[in-house]
Amino acid sequence: MVLILQLIAQGAQMALVLLLAPLLLGFTRKVKARLLRRQGPPVLQPYRDLLRLIRKEVVLAHNASWLFRSGPYLIFAATWVAAALIPTFATDLYFSWTADLIAITALLGSARFFLALVGMDVGTAFGGIGSSREMMFASLAEPGMIMIVFTVALLAGSTQLSEVAEFMVTHVTLRVSLGLALVGLIIVALAENARIPVDNPATHLELTMVHEAMVLEYSGRHLAVLELASALKLLLYISLIACIFFPWGLAPFGSGPASYLIGLASYLGKLTVGGFLLALFETSIAKMRVFRVPDFLGIALMLGLLGMLLLFVSRSF
Amino acid sequence: MIGALLHRLPFEPVTAILVIPAASAILLALLPGYRLTARLNVLAAFLTFLAALSLLVERPAPGGYLFVDDLNVVFVVLGTFVGFTTSAFSASYIAHELEIGRLTPAYLRFYHAMYQALMFSMNLGLLANNIGLMWVAIELATLTTVLMVGIYRTHQALEAAWKYFILGSVGIALALFGTILVYMAARPVIGEGHDAMVWTSLMEKSKDFSPDMLNLAFVFLMLGYGTKVGLAPLHAWLPDAHAEGPTPISAVLSGLLLNVALYAVLRFKMLLAANTAAIAPGPLMVTLGLLSLIFAGFMLYRRRDIKRLFAYSSIEHMGLITFAFGMGGPLANFAGLLHMTMHSLTKSAIFFTVGHISQVKGTQKMSEIRGLTVSHPLLGWGLVVGVVAIAGLPPLGIFMSEFLIVSSTFAREPLLALPLVFGILIALGALFLRLSDVAFGKPTGSMAPVKASRLPFIAHLALVLAAGIYLPGPLVTWFQNVARLLG
């Protein structure tokens, strides 16, 4: 009985992230538009876009390989699994023992790998640009991410997300390493999700696109799947930040449905705040030139390194 | 009888040693006119010297901020003496600089005020009982000399002053960090506040301090104050500062400031020696000393500027002295102390002659100075005697100290004696090579007679000669006492 309930809870989380991802995207777009004094598309518009795309015909280049056709599904699968593992409204769900920070980083890394491959698959120039830029950013963002993971893991004593969240709830302290790790993670999140200042998600100009360049050749259901995957990635990063740095409200293991509901409510609240802050940030700064992005990501790496070093200072208690 | 006389004075000699230079610095900054200020400068230095001499007779008890013991009384007397003779030299030297317009009257006041401020800070550094106060004094000395090195305001002078400022300040900063670490080591044992910085109490309780902390502190202090001593590889400021500043400043730098910095290192060496668990400071000092010696020895060969030549000679000798103190033991320590005294006197004497020579010839390049013994016999022969002394030939004082260092090294670490003797010999070779060019041969350049102040360098060289032949008994016992203190 208990097992079934746990499976239901885990399944609920998996479905929840899938369903909420487009909503988060729509909400962010709406807020951005409102901040720019536009009406903006309705909040549920991404759902409509996805449905429309699914019904459309797939147009393939004649030299597209099997990788091109299967790529979107691989990318989607990896991203969904990673997103589903992060504690959203409860910790210690059934598969939470697999929710290791390094595993999540690896899953995202493999998703990115496939994305870069499919970008180059058809042989167009745009795809090539997108893939090479994406790899350049990744070569700096990944080490930064790992450093941040190390910092958090050294502090919490484990890389498993549920344990990290529990540690953070019980040991609330003002630590400089955590502050540095938070800023670093935000920078990495901005880079990975192709948001301003790294990349503009709303543009299709060749000089300014990275993520959009790689998916330029896709259409129909493939494109729908890819769009959903990128929405999931955004949700993933925001829930990651919320889980590690603001873990209050997460329902602990084995508590009743009431605390699950509280957990859900707090999670929705955190998503809202995250989406709002993201929109605010995006409207207030300009996009960086591409050759400046390595400096930007280098900052994340430095912050991660520094945070880790400073942890050793405070080891005495 | 002298003691009774001293008791009747309304002030303490120690206070006088500090107050006289400080007051005259302020006074000299305000008074115009060259003749008056130069004479006042000499008078102030003379009075300070007398006050220092009185310390030999009777010493006050150690206070919280100032104290006098066997080690620093030597350097105080030496320092004030060299300060006095240099002020006499400076009087005639600066007169000439004023005449040729290299120095303006406004800067003259500045120069004299800074000179006395330098004397004040060096005396304060020597007499300080509080390690923080010692640091403050040495920082003040650095700042005053930086300002004086740049006083001619030529391209080269500014470059030299800037380099000296940067390197000196970095050294002082590291020394401050070392001082803080010593305080941190002392605090658990002695308690917070002033007491943990008083040197006499630090010496007493040193054996209870944490050895790791003391080790780290000594490394910083050695690097920091070692920069001011001019040990390679931290010596880069020294040749430029000597060459581009006015010659009285070169004399004071070589003769006094390097000694004060080394004195600071010695104090901390004593502190470390009192704690048996801490590392022996010896090997570090031996290494740096030997490095400086050999490096400077080689560098002497390529010098074209006469003041730079003797600046490298200072680096070489300070390396030798550091080596001696690093070796430790009564003989080597005695030799080191003797060498410090002799080197001060000899080097300042050399700079006195070189100052006048460069003024007469109008250049510092050795290729343009020839045949001094023919054109200016007194200066030329003075320089010859000075170089013979600094190269370490008998019967002058430095030979005695070098001999003692070498023999104690042979006895204790025969392998080290090889590079030691090698270094001394290379330096000797270079010095004589240059000397023969400069002092002998056909005279070049201006033959005008120079209004030299003869007494300072003659007095110094006479003292060095006397010390080489016979060291008075009380002096020997004194040095031996200090050598024992140094451990």
Added chain:
Amino acid sequence: MDHTAIDVAHMLAGGMVLVSFMLLYQDRMFGLLNVFALHAFVLSLSVAWQAYIQNAPHLFITAFIALVLKAIIIPVALHRVVVRLGIHRTIEIIGGVGPTMLFGMGLVALSMVVMLHATATADPLAREDLAFALSVVLLGLLMMVTRRNAVSQIVGFMSLENGLILAATGAKGMPLVVEISVAFSVLVAFIVIGVFLFRIRERFDTVDVEALEEARGERL
């Protein structure tokens, strides 16, 4: 001493290390001066916090002096000097930013290891403050070494002094040196700004220390 107090102290000292890295990163003159003002500001906050938890009211004076002089007056004065003398607004960094930052990281790691090992017997707050202070000192030294421009060398030196002041306040109960070191940093700063920049400018028409290289006496 309770944990929050120590955490805040660490946060401020760690903030100083972070700002030292920001100083290393700057390639524009005005940005450098602004970040230096931030550095001095964080220093004054740190010293004030130390004054509060150590119950040492005289340190408040030090904090105030650091704030007024080093965070306000000196940056403003340097700003005016840069404008008036027309000094180049960009700063060359010898070796490039990336390697410099990585080397700086290495220095921070080194100072942590060294200080924490050597001060094993001292009390935790002081020893960690000293570790941070040594990092700031070493980063200031790195900045002085990797810059050609005289103004940026001065800023590097003053950030080094800030590190020393941090160390001195961390050493609980250290008398007089705190005030004296603050006074000396003021003195040094004024000497430097007033005397050298004008003299160098007047002689060379530039404050690039590279230009001084030609005026060097003999090599080595």
